[in-house]
Amino acid sequence: xxxxxxxxxxxxxxxxxxxxxxxxxxxxxxxxxxxxxxxxxxxxxxxxxxxxxxxxxxxxxxxxxxxxxxxxxxxxxxxxxxxxxxxxxxxxxxxxxxxxxxxxxxxxxxxxxxxxxxxxxxxxxxxxxxxxxxxxxxxxxxxxxxxxxxxxxxxxxxxxxxxxxxxxxxxxxxxxxxxxxxxxxxxxxxxxxxxxxxxxxxxxxxxxxxxxxxxxxxxxxxxxxxxxxxxxxxxxxxxxxxxxxxxx
Numbered sequence: 001x002x003x004x005x006x007x008x009x010x011x012x013x014x015x016x017x018x019x020x021x022x023x024x025x026x027x028x029x030x031x032x033x034x035x036x037x038x039x040x041x042x043x044x045x046x047x048x049x050x051x052x053x054x055x056x057x058x059x060x061x062x063x064x065x066x067x068x069x070x071x072x073x074x075x076x077x078x079x080x081x082x083x084x085x086x087x088x089x090x091x092x093x094x095x096x097x098x099x100x101x102x103x104x105x106x107x108x109x110x111x112x113x114x115x116x117x118x119x120x121x122x123x124x125x126x127x128x129x130x131x132x133x134x135x136x137x138x139x140x141x142x143x144x145x146x147x148x149x150x151x152x153x154x155x156x157x158x159x160x161x162x163x164x165x166x167x168x169x170x171x172x173x174x175x176x177x178x179x180x181x182x183x184x185x186x187x188x189x190x191x192x193x194x195x196x197x198x199x200x201x202x203x204x205x206x207x208x209x210x211x212x213x214x215x216x217x218x219x220x221x222x223x224x225x226x227x228x229x230x231x232x233x234x235x236x237x238x239x240x241x242x243x244x245x246x247x248x
């Protein structure tokens with residue numbers, strides 16, 4: 001009986017240990033299952049976040065669809081060039097006549113600046129006088145096309161290398177000074193009168209110091225009583241935007 005009692009007592013700890021081990025294993029299994037659920041929930045949450053972000057980017061892109069100035073200039077004039085607006089002047093060499101005398105249906109070419117790196121082009125619809133023209137343009141100040149916009153020449157030599165554009169449709173209020181190249185003429189021929197005027201203006205310029213567009217970015221330019229040309233007031237979408245004018 002003493003031996004039987006010892007044997008019974010000997011089995012009790014072993015059995016209890018085995019049972020305890022079983023509970024521990026079950027507890028570990030539950031922990032793993034819970035961990036998997038937590039990880040799965042994290043992945044699902046992350047997927048939803050990425051989906052919302054993607055849709056937001058798509059919405060922003062869709063909201064910025066506007067007709068670029070180069071596309072408008074091609075459709076509204078007989079000047080058919082490609083590339084950024086700031087490159088139209090050089091791209092026109094050998095293809096179209098260029099000059100500093102405004103003409104209807106010519107394209108006014110704006111220089112590229114630090115604030116307006118892609119330049120700008122606008123179509124001249126009317127010449128009021130030697131210092132004033134009316135233009136149609138797109139993607140300037142506000143999205144869309146603006147018509148019948150006055151532009152005045154403020155260059156010292158009346159050579160249309162510096163202009164001011166009427167702001168927000170107000171024909172009596174003009175904005176900052178913008179450096180320009182001049183005018184690109186269509187291939188349908190320039191009038192004899194315009195050619196004579198252009199020739200007379202070009203002759204005396206050899207020893208005359210003209211307004212330089214490069215001076216607009218020099219440190220000393222701020223001392224002049226004029227303001228350097230700034231980019232039209234558009235959101236970063238123009239560059240988005242803005243202005244993004246890199247249309248090929």
